[in-house]
Amino acid sequence: MSAPVRVREPGPRRAIPGTGALRQTGQLMTLAATTVRDTFRRPFQMRELIEQFWFVASVTILPAALVSIPFGAVIALQVGSLTQQLGAQSFTGGASVLAVIQQASPLIVALLIAGAGGSAICADLGSRKIREELDAMEVMGVSPVQRLIVPRVLATMLVALLLNGLVSVVGTAGGYFFNVIVQHGTPGAYLSSFSSLAQLPDLYISEIKAVVFGFIAGIVAAYRGLHPKGGPKGVGDAVNQSVVITFLLLFVVNVVLTAIYLQLVPQKGA
Amino acid sequence: MGIEVIVEGLTKSFGKQTVWQDVTLTLPPGEVSVMLGPSGTGKTVFLKSVIGLLKPERGRVLVNGVDMVNGPERDIYQTRKLFGLMFQDGALFGSMNLFDNIAFPLREHTRKKESEIRRIVMERMDMVGLVGSEGKLPGEISGGMRKRAGLARALVLDPQIILCDEPDSGLDPVRTSYISQLLIDLNAQIDATMLIVTHNLDIAATVPDNMGMLFRRELVAFGPRELLLTSDVPVVRQFLSGRREGPIGMAEEKDEATLALEQLTDGATVPLAPPAVAPQLEPSPGMPPRQAVQRRKARVLAMWDQLPAAARTAVQAGLAPVQGEPA
Numbered sequence A: 001m002s003a004p005v006r007v008r009e010p011g012p013r014r015a016i017p018g019t020g021a022l023r024q025t026g027q028l029m030t031l032a033a034t035t036v037r038d039t040f041r042r043p044f045q046m047r048e049l050i051e052q053f054w055f056v057a058s059v060t061i062l063p064a065a066l067v068s069i070p071f072g073a074v075i076a077l078q079v080g081s082l083t084q085q086l087g088a089q090s091f092t093g094g095a096s097v098l099a100v101i102q103q104a105s106p107l108i109v110a111l112l113i114a115g116a117g118g119s120a121i122c123a124d125l126g127s128r129k130i131r132e133e134l135d136a137m138e139v140m141g142v143s144p145v146q147r148l149i150v151p152r153v154l155a156t157m158l159v160a161l162l163l164n165g166l167v168s169v170v171g172t173a174g175g176y177f178f179n180v181i182v183q184h185g186t187p188g189a190y191l192s193s194f195s196s197l198a199q200l201p202d203l204y205i206s207e208i209k210a211v212v213f214g215f216i217a218g219i220v221a222a223y224r225g226l227h228p229k230g231g232p233k234g235v236g237d238a239v240n241q242s243v244v245i246t247f248l249l250l251f252v253v254n255v256v257l258t259a260i261y262l263q264l265v266p267q268k269g270a
Numbered sequence B: 001m002g003i004e005v006i007v008e009g010l011t012k013s014f015g016k017q018t019v020w021q022d023v024t025l026t027l028p029p030g031e032v033s034v035m036l037g038p039s040g041t042g043k044t045v046f047l048k049s050v051i052g053l054l055k056p057e058r059g060r061v062l063v064n065g066v067d068m069v070n071g072p073e074r075d076i077y078q079t080r081k082l083f084g085l086m087f088q089d090g091a092l093f094g095s096m097n098l099f100d101n102i103a104f105p106l107r108e109h110t111r112k113k114e115s116e117i118r119r120i121v122m123e124r125m126d127m128v129g130l131v132g133s134e135g136k137l138p139g140e141i142s143g144g145m146r147k148r149a150g151l152a153r154a155l156v157l158d159p160q161i162i163l164c165d166e167p168d169s170g171l172d173p174v175r176t177s178y179i180s181q182l183l184i185d186l187n188a189q190i191d192a193t194m195l196i197v198t199h200n201l202d203i204a205a206t207v208p209d210n211m212g213m214l215f216r217r218e219l220v221a222f223g224p225r226e227l228l229l230t231s232d233v234p235v236v237r238q239f240l241s242g243r244r245e246g247p248i249g250m251a252e253e254k255d256e257a258t259l260a261l262e263q264l265t266d267g268a269t270v271p272l273a274p275p276a277v278a279p280q281l282e283p284s285p286g287m288p289p290r291q292a293v294q295r296r297k298a299r300v301l302a303m304w305d306q307l308p309a310a311a312r313t314a315v316q317a318g319l320a321p322v323q324g325e326p327a
């Protein structure tokens, strides 16, 4: 036998600091693009979508409703006292509803979907990955993205859309209750300030935000789930990271979307 | 008929660790090949590279003209449908019962009726001795059963290339013999190209047409079974005889010092007589003859000049009674 050959690496490959993060971002984007593309590939996984939709909805509806009542109340109280200081009590209703619908509701929805739905999706995909189930699927010529990730991301987006409606309604009702009953505002002023400040596009941007946030939560969960480091411990870490990364992205994207919306759509009464 | 798999100059590393480099070999169409190698030499990585799950840095794997390493993703997905891969740990879908697991490729890639699917799946489950367990989840069966279910799933689409990662590990000796016979019978029936990764000396000695061995980041040898079974290359010899003396140690490899010491202390390392080459398994009675046998005979005779004397003798001994054909 020939003498043992020790192989030298083809030149020192030193990682330039920061490239790791760039590569991860790139891979995340690629996964997002592949997911969008595969959404239109047949056969569509309807069953998986329904199962996932049901699952994500079932773990988020109750907490969302419970969180949105106090949230609506807090905003109503805060805005109520602020408008009082400014002597603009008559606008309390419209202002707090806008805050709830445009900001609070999509964020509450996204945080819950990432925390409850996304973490479960990430853990599920991660454990399938380390059990080589995803490899097996690929070997059988079935794309895990098309088969598993597309339905999951669609499910998070759909649940976000519907849940956002729920949270908006409950939040607004909570705000109304606190303003009218607790702070002794007048129902008429509360409702009429609606039409003087709020407009339909406010609702649209709210739903658009929710869908975008749902997409981000789904993709990040899937991405971290597909790339766990090492064994079961790696899956735990991946779940943790997926929630943190989603939260960070959400707040950044929220700033961008809000800025664009306020620039593009003329606000009522301004 | 099976499909030829051509591997050229394949090199795979994980970070700084080179698993193997410059692996070049051809799996002849319809023949059974075995890949040997001590634990951790990258046999599983090799199988996964052949099917395009792992992407080696250099080299290519040609199947039907498609490069499984750098080819277009779409072509790779298409070509994978020709493969059946049995994973080392079964890789069954944990959320599906055995029946659904084995039916999965059929449901994904064919438009067969449910009754037809049922017939095929039950036939395969019978083949690997799992009838009666079809309703169980992978978590509820033994490791050996998971393995056999994995094999059944790999076979369900009548693949033209079958890759088996250690079909024997986790199986008892009797089941291992059955699996050996099953693989040969399969080969006779569908004439698929097969690559089996194993540590099992019985399988190595009786199943394959060709053998290869990975060691120290290299493909040490690849060729007709007689070539390796009679080889006097120390690693191959040591591995096939399962002895401690030789270059393979407990860790990936012994260091030079230990080896020198070993040669000093038992300087009388008895040179083993060239091992007798056991006859290859024949298909069970009632099976068609293996078509690969004739093709292989022509191939081996064509490379006659390159074979060492011991290998020639073994080939001649093996040729005489080949399935009633005159040599």
Ligand SMILES: Nc1ncnc2c1ncn2[C@@H]1O[C@H](COP(=O)(O)OP(=O)(O)OP(=O)(O)O)[C@@H](O)[C@H]1O
Pocket (backbone or CB within 6 Å): B014, B019, B037, B038, B039, B040, B041, B042, B043, B044, B045, B046, B088
């Ligand atoms: N995903 C991975 N990341 C990093 N290193 C890996 C990975 N997969 C395998 N390796 C390394 O590659 C080497 C070969 O592993 P492989 O699983 O192919 O061995 P093997 O020959 O199949 O062993 P065994 O006979 O025990 O199954 C090992 O040193 C392993 O640490």
Ligand SMILES: [Mg+2]
Pocket (backbone or CB within 6 Å): B043, B044, B045, B088, B165
């Ligand atoms: Mg292995």
